[in-house]
Amino acid sequence: MANICQVTGKKANNAKHIRHRHSGQWKFRAPKKNRLQLVNLKSVRVKTDHGVVTLRVAASVLKSPEFNAVICGLKPIPKAWLKKPSYGI
Numbered sequence: 001m002a003n004i005c006q007v008t009g010k011k012a013n014n015a016k017h018i019r020h021r022h023s024g025q026w027k028f029r030a031p032k033k034n035r036l037q038l039v040n041l042k043s044v045r046v047k048t049d050h051g052v053v054t055l056r057v058a059a060s061v062l063k064s065p066e067f068n069a070v071i072c073g074l075k076p077i078p079k080a081w082l083k084k085p086s087y088g089i
Contacts, residue, residue, distance in 0.1 A: 003038050005058040007067060007081055013037040046070070048077055055081060 004011045017033045040059040045052050061067050069075045 003041060004056075005039055005041060005061060006055045006083075007057050007061050010039045010058050012039065044071075046077060053077075053082060 002011070013036070015035055015037045017035045018030050020030050021028050041056045042059055042062065044055050044057050044062070046055055057067070066075075070077050070081075
């Protein structure tokens with residue numbers, strides 16, 4: 001399953017893992033490996049008119065006022081949130 005937020009569309013970020021060897025010579029330089037920074041996803045259950053929907057949401061989105069207004073029922077849930085995230089293939 002893809003690690004994609006269903007609300008904002010956040011996905012993994014490419015990064016480098018750097019290990020410092022603390023030596024100045026070129027042959028002992030620090031190795032740099034590729035890695036992924038994954039999104040911190042949480043499962044949230046949202047009650048709608050048609051039933052309960054489970055969303056995979058980034059933890060940073062849980063604090064946003066717009067998301068809290070939808071969860072509390074002050075705003076209707078957008079239809080774009082109910083779609084499964086696309087894998088970009």
